[in-house]
Amino acid sequence: MLRGNESGILRKAIIVAACMLILKLFFIQVLSPNYKLKARNNVIKKVTIYPSRGLIYDRKGKVMVYNDAVYDILIQWNLIKDLDTLKLCSLLNTDMNYIRKRLDEIKRTTPNKPTPIFKLIDQQTFARFQEHLFEFPAMSFQIRTVRKFAYKSGAAVFGYLSEVTQNTIDKSNGFYEPGDYVGTTGIERFYDSLLRGTKGYSFQVVDVKNTYKGKYKDGSEDIAPIAGWDMVSGLDAELQAYGEKLMEGKIGAIVAIEPSTGEILAFVSSPSYDPNLLTGRYRRQNFNILYRNANHPLLNRPIQAMYPPGSTFKAAAALAMLQENIHEYNWQWFCPGGYRVGNHVVKCHGVHAIPDVQSALQHSCNSYFCKVYNDFIMDSIFASPAIGYQKWWDLMSEFGYGKKLGIDINGEKRANLPTVAYYNKAFGEGKWKASTIISNSIGQGEVLTTPLQIANAMAIIANKGFYISPKVCQYLVKGKDYRKPKTEKHFTTIDTLYYRYVIDGLEKVVQSGTARVAQIPGINFCGKTGTAQNPHGKDHSIFAGFGPKENPKIAIAVVVENAGFGASYAAPIASLMVEKYLNDTISKKRLYLQERMFKVKLIPNELELEYQKTPQQLYLDSLAKVKAKKDSIKRVKYVQDSTKKSQEKALEEKKKKDSTQLKTTQR
Amino acid sequence: MDNKRGYDPIDGTVLFCYLFLVILGIMSVFATEYNGSFSSSFFSLSHNYMRQFIFAIISGLMFITILGFDRRILQFISYPMYALVMLLLLSVFVFGERTKGDQNWINLGLFKLQPSEFAKFATAMALAKYFDTPSMRFVTRKEHLTAYAIIGLPLLMVAAQGDAGSCLVFAAFVFVLNREGLSELLIYLGLFIITISILSLLINPYIIIAISLVLFGVLIYWNWLNKQLVKILAIVMLGTCFYTFSVNYLFNNILQKHQRDRINVILGKELTKEAKRGIAYNLNQSKIAIGSGGIIGKGYLHGTQTRYNYVPETSTDFIFSAIGEEWGFIGSVVLVMVYVIMLLRLLLLAERQRSPYGRVYIYAVVAIIFMHVFINIGMTIGLLPVIGIPLPFLSYGGSSLLSFTFMIATALKLDSERRMTMR
Incomplete structure (x- = not known):
């Protein structure tokens, strides 16, 4: 009955086919590990959880810098359906062009992923937007933090954060990713690696349309973020704010140091700005405004501006004289009203007899210090002026002049204490002597210092012979961990005894000398005025001092650019700062001084006007400009309006100036 | 086993395999749709798994009904059914709907009918019936041509509809003819042509x-x-x-273009941008799903690639991806083995038939199922070009499940009454 091929080729075919299938499955499922990885990459989305950046406290435990929640608004291009851009514009205060441009970018780069379209939206704006979020199905948000500055001060010391550059990303060993923020200046930069904390990650399962489907393995592989180290700084929050207020309308710097520890108490660079301007959504616009300003508010004057120290230099010069025994402390000198060097005369403030070094400091006698300097360098114990000058240079550099002090803020300048080599190059070896470089003796000439160096030199005198590298940071804490920045104690070779003479002299300066205006009731304030001639205009007003005399708590340097005598601005400001710090309040007697300092504006206050506007206003202004330019009729009107406004402004300013000038002349 | 009426109980092995596959099918369709929680609409008919469940129940009823028929009725309706199904196939050209270039659906309102699935069953019956004619010896030219015509008619029609998968399934009837005396050379020639084709493309x-x-x-x-x-x-x-x-x-x-792309993907040739995003992407996702299952799999309902729609058509043509991902290499091998056991057992049943009708019919069923399984699994793992063809008993789809149920039920019925023919 049965015919054909009973065993059948079909049976063989089935077995061969099954073997082929199983073999191929074996290759895919058992041998190749790639597919597991690919599957993971498909399904699992790594979401970054940003750590909260370390807080910064002042020395009394007040929070100066904290974090504020802001929101990035994300959009996933491939899910967009009928996007109501007009509504977005009005909700988020932007313009159509921006949205169109950004959407184009997103379409080109990451159309399948939620991508930030608006970054760092503040809470109020976001709250308004969130009510309408359901109308934009392709949109979502993520929480970010920005820095907030409780006292609206300390821009120069804290610095700001900005988006990382590709260079930083490459150097960070994978820590930074595009879109992260990194400390760019100030202590935000110096302590960035500690303040920033460690990012956390959450692994989410997403489907092919990238919609959230739950946590991967119930979040068991998630990595929690670790908050950054909190910093307790040596700053005094109120003193800092007070200093900035005093310096309003003036260009210059204040540095206050606690001599015994080297901690920075106040660090003012003026003109200053509200550091909150450089956080959040309008950072870039505000940065441009600040960057373009003619008064360079972004220059960190306490460590980057270099001024001739002027007469404040004389304190150190006196100590050098005493140490090398050029003259006894009670050596007498008669000042004829100047010091003749060849055809040139270094002028002095008057004709006076100087009985001792204290008196020389008290009257800030130029001819005394010129003579002392001349005698020092031309002293017979030295074989040549170069050797004498080298000895002088060695002693002066012990005061920190001409070198970096190692403060924990980047960008510190060395300034200039000219070396022997410098003069050899300028004049030729053996072709110069004390009289050639006589200006150095009174802190002029080639000598340049930063306000920090001036304050630090005062701290050395207050400490009677040593300084500790100035630091903003006291210590950092994270839970139970504790870290202190390295501090180095630097000693001078000058005898403690000589410091007593000089300190007595500095006390006299305030009590009955050039800086009587700086007298503080109940406090033995010591200091030295300086009036630095400079090629930029009026003399710089400088004051350096410390107090109280017996147990110094604060050493301070104040520089007010192009403001005249040291006693006119710098000394009052320094004394007010010291009084504020030591007594917490300004005594009634001296309130007039405070008022005067507040009122005086040495620079036009257009910058200030800009500060008073909210960032949002500023941004809308710039938008208005852009929009106006589009329409030619509007443009003409705009130009007319703006010229009118600027004319009015100029008129107002003139009136103001006149009135202030009147007031000052009346006094 | 003997009883007076000449009935044997239906074959347990095949029945067990059938039940195993149908239940695994419902489970797998459920797995591709399960979204992590059970909602109130769990039993809603909008879910494919619920519909597949209903189809399974209907299939069960049909199974029992067919077992209740007399085998003579089955033999008697062979030709009429063949004629009916051919008419249905023809009507597809008039009423048919196109899905992805293949025109093989008839929309009946409640559900869509896929006549090509039933055509396979009907052709098997008709061919068996033809070989059952007493004078049939399969030697004359006329006998050969008639047999070819029975297979060729539906083959040409599904080919015209662009259904390459069904086309290959009808080509598999060559195994049946070979069993009945056709020279093996034809099969070897086919393999030879395929080899030459691939080589000359490469x-x-x-x-x-x-x-x-x-x-x-x-x-x-x-x-x-x-x-x-x-x-x-x-x-x-x-x-x-x-x-x-x-x-x-x-x-x-x-x-057609999409067919060329599918072959190019397998051959590893350079692809058009469209093909890279389409077929190459799909195949790659399927391989990722199966490959990521590893040896023991991710566990039932824990597949990610298939559940989150990275693999397309997971409930129908690519259902093996879900199984491979969730049950791993072990599960995949078990599934392949279940098919192999079922097919080899059916072959055994075919050989013990006393009438040509039963033998040819069951042989044809084996050839059809074999072709489906091999092509379907082969395409999901990148062994064969992607050809739209369901995995028997598992893929979501009423037409497919019903027609395969008819095939198995009829085969078992014929087998259980095999001794009655010789009396």
Whole structure:
């Protein structure tokens, strides 16, 4: 009955086919590990959880810098359906062009992923937007933090954060990713690696349309973020704010140091700005405004501006004289009203007899210090002026002049204490002597210092012979961990005894000398005025001092650019700062001084006007400009309006100036 | 086992395999749709798994109904059913709906009917019926041509509808003919043509011609005395040379674009942008899903690639991806083995039939299921080009499940009554 091929080729075919299938499955499922990885990459989305950046406290435990929640608004291009851009514009205060441009970018780069379209939206704006979020199905948000500055001060010391550059990303060993923020200046930069904390990650399962489907393995592989180290700084929050207020309308710097520890108490660079301007959504616009300003508010004057120290230099010069025994402390000198060097005369403030070094400091006698300097360098114990000058240079550099002090803020300048080599190059070896470089003796000439160096030199005198590298940071804490920045104690070779003479002299300066205006009731304030001639205009007003005399708590340097005598601005400001710090309040007697300092504006206050506007206003202004330019009729009107406004402004300013000038002349 | 009426109980192995596959099918369709929680609409008919469940119940009822028929009725309705299904296939050209280029659906309102699925069953019955005619010896030209016509008619129609998968399934009937006496040469020739086709798509045709000339030259030299063989070899040699040149032409002009892409993907040739995003992406996702299952799999309902729609068509053509991902290598091998056991057991049943009807019918069923399984699993793992064809008993789809149920139920019914024919 049965015919054909009973065993059948079909049976063989089935077995061969099954073997082929199983073999191929074996290759895919058992041998190749790639597919597991690919599957993971498909399904699992790594979401970054940003750590909260370390807080910064002042020395009394007040929070100066904290974090504020802001929101990035994300959009996933491939899910967009009928996007109501007009509504977005009005909700988020932007313009159509921006949205169109950004959407184009997103379409080109990451159309399948939620991508930030608006970054760092503040809470109020976001709250308004969130009510309408359901109308934009392709949109979502993520929480970010920005820095907030409780006292609206300390821009120069804290610095700001900005988006990382590709260079930083490459150097960070994978820590930074595009879109992260990194400390760019100030202590935000110096302590960035500690303040920033460690990012956390959450692994989410997403489907092919990238919609959230739950946590991967119930979040068991998630990595929690670790908050950054909190910093307790040596700053005094109120003193800092007070200093900035005093310096309003003036260009210059204040540095206050606690001599015994080297901690920075106040660090003012003026003109200053509200550091909150450089956080959040309008950072870039505000940065441009600040960057373009003619008064360079972004220059960190306490460590980057270099001024001739002027007469404040004389304190150190006196100590050098005493140490090398050029003259006894009670050596007498008669000042004829100047010091003749060849055809040139270094002028002095008057004709006076100087009985001792204290008196020389008290009257800030130029001819005394010129003579002392001349005698020092031309002293017979030295074989040549170069050797004498080298000895002088060695002693002066012990005061920190001409070198970096190692403060924990980047960008510190060395300034200039000219070396022997410098003069050899300028004049030729053996072709110069004390009289050639006589200006150095009174802190002029080639000598340049930063306000920090001036304050630090005062701290050395207050400490009677040593300084500790100035630091903003006291210590950092994270839970139970504790870290202190390295501090180095630097000693001078000058005898403690000589410091007593000089300190007595500095006390006299305030009590009955050039800086009587700086007298503080109940406090033995010591200091030295300086009036630095400079090629930029009026003399710089400088004051350096410390107090109280017996147990110094604060050493301070104040520089007010192009403001005249040291006693006119710098000394009052320094004394007010010291009084504020030591007594917490300004005594009634001296309130007039405070008022005067507040009122005086040495620079036009257009910058200030800009500060008073909210960032949002500023941004809308710039938008208005852009929009106006589009329409030619509007443009003409705009130009007319703006010229009118600027004319009015100029008129107002003139009136103001006149009135202030009147007031000052009346006094 | 003997009883007076000549009935045997239906075969347990095949029934067990059938139940296993149908239940696994419902489970897998559920797994592709499960979204992590059970909602109130769990039993809603909008879910594919619920519909598949309903189809399974209907299939069960049909199974029992068929077991209740007399085998003579089954034999009797063979030709009418064949005629009916051919009419349905024809009607597809008029009423049919297109899905992805294949025109093979008839929309009946409540559900869509896929006549090509039933055509396979009906053709198996008709072919069996033809071989059951008492005078049939399958030697004359007329007998051969009639048999070819029975298979060729639906084959041409599904080919015209662009259903390449069903086309290949009908081609699998060559195994049945071979069982009934057709020379094996035809099958070997088919394999040979496929090999030449692939080779000439991959390498320069001149190299293939050179190799084949040398190869056949040697063979002819060895068999010089066997004049007939030399004749055949010479014809094949010339045919090869001619065919090699025409492959590229056929490939570019006869096949549709999406079919060319699917073949190119398997051959690893350069793809168009469209194909990269479409078919290559789909195949890659399927391989990722299966490959990521590893040895023991991710566990039932824990597959990610298939559940989150990275793999397309997971409930229908690509259901094996879900199984491979969730049950791993072990589960995949078990599934393949269940099919192998079922098919080999059916072959055994076929060989013990006393009538040509039963033998040819069951043989045809084995060929159909084998072709489905091999092509479907082969395409999900990148062994074969992607051809839209369901995995028997598992893929979501009423037409497919019902028609395979008919096939198995009828085969088991015939087997249980096999002894009645000889009385």
